[in-house]
Amino acid sequence: MLQPLNKQEQAKLVQFVSERSQEISADILIKAQEIIDQVKEQKDDALFALTKRFDQVDLSSLKVSEEELDEAIAQCDPAFKKAMEMAKENIEFYHKAQKQNSFLLEKEEKIYLGQRVLPLDSVGIYVPGGRAQYPSSVLMNTIPAKVAGVKRIVMTTPPNAEGKIHPNIAFAAKLAGVDEIYKLGGAQAIAALAYGTQSILPVDKIVGPGNIFVAAAKKLVFGKVDIDMIAGPSEILVIADGKADPKFVAADLLSQAEHDPMACSILITTSPKLVDQVNQELEKQSAVLPKREIVEQSLANHGHSIVCDSLEECISLSNLIAPEHLELMVESPMEYLGQVKHAGSVFLGYYTCESVGDYFGGTNHVLPTSGTARFSSALGVDSFIKKSSYLHYSKEALQKYGEQIVKMAQEEQLDAHAQAILVRMDT
Template sequence: MEIQTLTADISLKRQLETGNEMQLQTVRAVIEDVKQQGDEAVKAYTEKWDGFRLEKLRVTQEEIDAAVQAMDEVILQDLREAAANIRRYHEQQSRYGFKLPLEDGSYLAQRILPLTSVGLYVPGGSAAYPSSVLMNVIPAQVAGVERVVIATPCDATGKLPDAVLAAASILDITEIYKMGGAQAIAALAYGTETIQPVDKITGPGNIFVALAKREVFGDVAIDMIAGPSEIAILADETAYADEVAADLLSQAEHDALACAILITTSEQLAQAVATQVEKQLQTLPRESIARQSVERFGRIYIASSMAEAVEAINQLAPEHLEIVTKNAEAVSEQIRHAGAIFLGRYSSEPVGDYFAGTNHVLPTNSTARFASGLNVDDFIKKTSVVYYTEKTWQQNAPKIARLARLEGLEGHARAVESRGWEKE
């Protein structure tokens, strides 16, 4: 990895693929076809791009049961324990409404209600991501969402990964559809003969999924358009070079566009980590992907002080931040912008990806400056309630009317003033 002196223009922002005009037109055509032809369009695109002609889109209970039976019991128990950890953490995020009493029995209130239905997109095909199932479904369930649907692409034999179906089974999710890509997003957003539309779509995907989510936004809600993974590590001389290198590569192996950055106050550590990264790359199964990431977007920066390093982290606003320093907790108090923070030697980023309980769906590309990771609030909506008695109305109607006329809205003023006497 390239070693540099920390400068003021440090950035995580990359020229990320946002889709070309041909891709956008393809996505728009797919969405329109699904709107017009429903199930048949989804099946046709699945055959075209995933190589299998489906008879039915929905996964059967028999398929779910068979997947659970095929799983190693130890792994199943790991998934159950991870699910319990995630649920326990997200239950702390539960929100409740309030009622604010006014004079004479009047009141203001806020009702917090769960969304009625959400759709979770789980990437698939050649890979399996049961952790995506847990991270997206559980906060929705904690929020009280009545209907949670999973869409995930099948392989060329029409099969879904056992681990994905097992994770869904652990969470009692049975409405699962074999569909991926833009056609899955369109089906979730607008419905088909088989699929009822949802109110919100969450979950990551490729460029076609991302473009489709952008296109349907407004008709349904979406979580975010997440970019490639990022990790920044803030370390001093107390960190171990082999561990830091391994953590950097844990994100570099995700994607050739992934970004892995070390900021350290120790020149000795910087040199040792660079050596370790090269050494560990040579035995990494996903070496080709990780090497491209490291060469294009990997950096090691040497800071003159911890204060300078912290300032750089806040400028980066990384998706994942590991702090491996003396007094890591105290250092973390100075961090304002990060999707998730991992403190100390034993809290490496994959701990959060899979097991600790925090959510791994996080803002990328420096959007942690203003965005949060997926949480229970993403699956609720807030409704305000106003109740004025006649006495409270009498006290405030003239004020309201004056404010309405200040804005030139005579109809508003008259609506307030039309009350207050007995009607025949």
């Protein structure tokens, strides 16, 4: 059952969501740093030794060969492969629209300036192993990099007990266009991507989720390379009007709750009756779920319902929370989108459940958590480019405006800056 919240408690919820970013203890940071140091010193030798220690497999080569890749892919369910191919097309369609162009401005004759949009040279994508495997994440992390124009996309993922790559991950990697795949997990994978070894050349940016050691290692190598955000626990906020189907609302809250006992599922509605109906549905639907235990823990701790007087008020409250996922289960949802100021991704109407976006619709599922949607964005093409500006002044242009530049430099007591203009004005 969702815990109903009154006005005072709402403020606490806002604070709770924004403060629950993933803390990493000093203990874990130290262990991750030790692994990084070991990889920096012993390179491939360290990678083989650490893989033996953590994954209990003795590999002769880290790189997944074309043959091994094809063998793995042969085991995939054709229906899954077809679905992935359709999803890939949708994800590509959306991300292509994110591409930005370089520009050139001509301010006046012989003064021109602009901005170039350039892809990163190389990117590393970490894909977790273990029992859970998320081929959809491979698409979501790789396709934007590909669309951005990154030439070298490297994936690392821990080997399974037989020293193999998971078939679905193999298929996703090939489909998305990953260039190199290594069987390597944990902090050692992050270290190898950041610093390079004999087998693995370093990359410029590392993205993708992982366990707490992976997150710690990413934090530690940041600066040497760029990283994506280190995601906190996930949250969904459903805004529903009185016409929303309680079955749908409950199913969507459960889809969030099954991720993690820390996941947060919030219903904000104008209808007190809907809250009761949703609570009944939650009980009914959760009873048959394989992950029932996680779901119940998650809802008990972080499932909340709030009743507001109007949809405008619902959205104002949502703006304070800045949720990762926001469902607008209302009639004419586009009429309300403009009021949404802070949300990672918005799902419009009764039939667009979060799952559509998680897998298939085309928008990215790597989203800002813990209220960071206030100031940050989903993973996308922007995550894999950088911008470089350029400026040209001719001799005439410099002589025309030199006086102003010299004055500004002198006021800041940067005489050599002024001098660089003056030597050119003298000619």
